[in-house]
Amino acid sequence: MNSLVFPGQGSQFPGMGKEIYESRADIKEMMNSANDILGFNIIDIMFKGTEEQLKQTQVTQPAIFIYSIASAKVNENARIEMVAGHSLGELSALVGNGVLSFDNGLKLVYERALAMQEACKENPSSMAAVIGLEEEIVESVCQEISTENNLVVPANYNCPGQLVISGHTSAVQQACEILKEKGAKRAILLPVSGAFHSPLMRSAEKRLEEVILKTKFNTPSVPIYQNYTSKAVTDINEIKENLIKQLTSPINWTQIIRNMIQDNCYVFTETGPGKVLQGLIKKIDSSVEVSSLSN
Numbered sequence: 001m002n003s004l005v006f007p008g009q010g011s012q013f014p015g016m017g018k019e020i021y022e023s024r025a026d027i028k029e030m031m032n033s034a035n036d037i038l039g040f041n042i043i044d045i046m047f048k049g050t051e052e053q054l055k056q057t058q059v060t061q062p063a064i065f066i067y068s069i070a071s072a073k074v075n076e077n078a079r080i081e082m083v084a085g086h087s088l089g090e091l092s093a094l095v096g097n098g099v100l101s102f103d104n105g106l107k108l109v110y111e112r113a114l115a116m117q118e119a120c121k122e123n124p125s126s127m128a129a130v131i132g133l134e135e136e137i138v139e140s141v142c143q144e145i146s147t148e149n150n151l152v153v154p155a156n157y158n159c160p161g162q163l164v165i166s167g168h169t170s171a172v173q174q175a176c177e178i179l180k181e182k183g184a185k186r187a188i189l190l191p192v193s194g195a196f197h198s199p200l201m202r203s204a205e206k207r208l209e210e211v212i213l214k215t216k217f218n219t220p221s222v223p224i225y226q227n228y229t230s231k232a233v234t235d236i237n238e239i240k241e242n243l244i245k246q247l248t249s250p251i252n253w254t255q256i257i258r259n260m261i262q263d264n265c266y267v268f269t270e271t272g273p274g275k276v277l278q279g280l281i282k283k284i285d286s287s288v289e290v291s292s293l294s295n
Helices: 025-038 042-048 051-055 057-074 089-096 102-122 135-145 169-181 199-214 236-248 253-262 276-284
Strands: 002-006 082-085 125-131 152-159 162-168 186-189 267-270 289-292
Touching: 002 057, 002 089, 025 042, 025 057, 025 102, 042 051, 042 057, 051 057, 057 089, 057 102, 082 089, 082 253, 089 102, 089 236, 102 199, 102 236, 125 169, 135 152, 135 162, 135 169, 152 169, 152 253, 152 276, 162 169, 162 199, 169 186, 199 236, 253 276, 267 276, 276 289
Parallel strands: 002 082, 002 267, 267 289
Antiparallel strands: 125 162, 125 186, 152 162
16 A cells, blocks of 8 residues: 655755645745745745755745645645654644635644644743653653653654653753663754643644634545544544644654554555654664655
8 A cells, every 4th residue: 555654843854845846836826825824925935045944843844835835735636545754744644635625724733833833932841852762761861850830741653762851951862862871872952942742732732622622624635644542533623633642742754654654555655854753664664665755
C-alpha cells in the first residue's frame, strides 16, 4: 500500500515552494489565495524571506502547510491508501485525505500557530532532543524531576533512539544534564519558542478546540493515522477529538509508522519541504520504500 506523510515545523527553508508555484496555474492560484485568507503576503515571505522570518511560528506553520498541499496537488492522481502527518503535518494530511478544504485547513493552521505562540508567552519553556538513549530511561528521568511548576515530559517519539522532551526551560535543562550522565549521545535544546506537545499548551488547546468545532469536516477518502492515538481513524468526531488533544500530548511517530506497516503500507512519500520524515521512517524500518514530492 502507498501513503503520504506530511512534515511538521522545522522543515521550512528560504525560497520554499517557488518551483511548485511556477509549475502550474492552478497551484499558483491556490497558493496566492493564501495571502487573502491570512491577511498578509505569506507567499512573498516563503520565496524571499530570511530564515529568521520563516522561524516565526505564525509564518512557519502556514508556510509549511501551503508548501505541503501544493506538493500533494502535483501528485493528486496517484493512488493513496492512507495518510499521516507529524504534528502540524496532521492538518496537511487532513487536506490530503479530503477531510478539510485548503481554505479551512489553512485557517485552522493559522489559528493553531497564533494559539501556540500566545501559550509560549505564558511560561518560559522549551524543548530538547535526546539522542541515543532508550525511551524508558528518558521517560523515567522526566517523571522523577517533573513537578507542577517545573514540568518536563516526553513530547516527540520520532524514531528509536530519538526522543524530544518538552516543558519549563529549567526542567528541560536539568533533564538534559541527567540524561547525558545516563549515556545520551546528545541532549540539546532546540531553537523553538515554547513547550509544544506538553500540558503547557493547555490554553492553546482550548482556543483551537473552539475553532475546530466550528469548522466543516468531511468524510475522509482514506484513513489518517493520528498523532494522539497512532491508530487509523476515519470517524469525523474522533478525528476532531484527537486533533484537539494533539497539542498537549506526545507525538507517537514511531508507533504511527509501525502501525501503518502492520497495515501493509510499504511505500511512504514525504509531501512537503525537507526530507526529515524519510530519515525517521528508515530508522524505524529500513525495509520500506521512502521518497519525496518536494521541489
